[in-house]
Amino acid sequence: xxxxxxxxxxxxxxxxEHEMDEFDRxxxxxxxxxxxxEIARLRDRGLLDAQGKLTIKELPADxxxxxxxxxxx
Numbered sequence: 467x468x469x470x471x472x473x474x475x476x477x478x479x480x481x482x483e484h485e486m487d488e489f490d491r492x493x494x495x496x497x498x499x500x501x502x503x504e505i506a507r508l509r510d511r512g513l514l515d516a517q518g519k520l521t522i523k524e525l526p527a528d529x530x531x532x533x534x535x536x537x538x539x
């Protein structure tokens with residue numbers, strides 16, 4: 467049963483299995499859009515290659531083992 471409006475956690479009928487399935491579908495679809503946008507952003511910044519692998523493998527100097535680090539706390 468396709469919903470005519472977006473469902474929210476406040477509006478979904480938790481006792482209706484079909485409505486819960488539609489709610490799950492909407493949440494997963496929205497999540498995939500967000501993930502796709504983040505992947506595109508990371509590619510644009512040169513952090514991911516075309517296959518989605520990290521292009522930078524080396525840690526910044528202040529994050530390397532044995533470095534004196536100050537986290538400001």
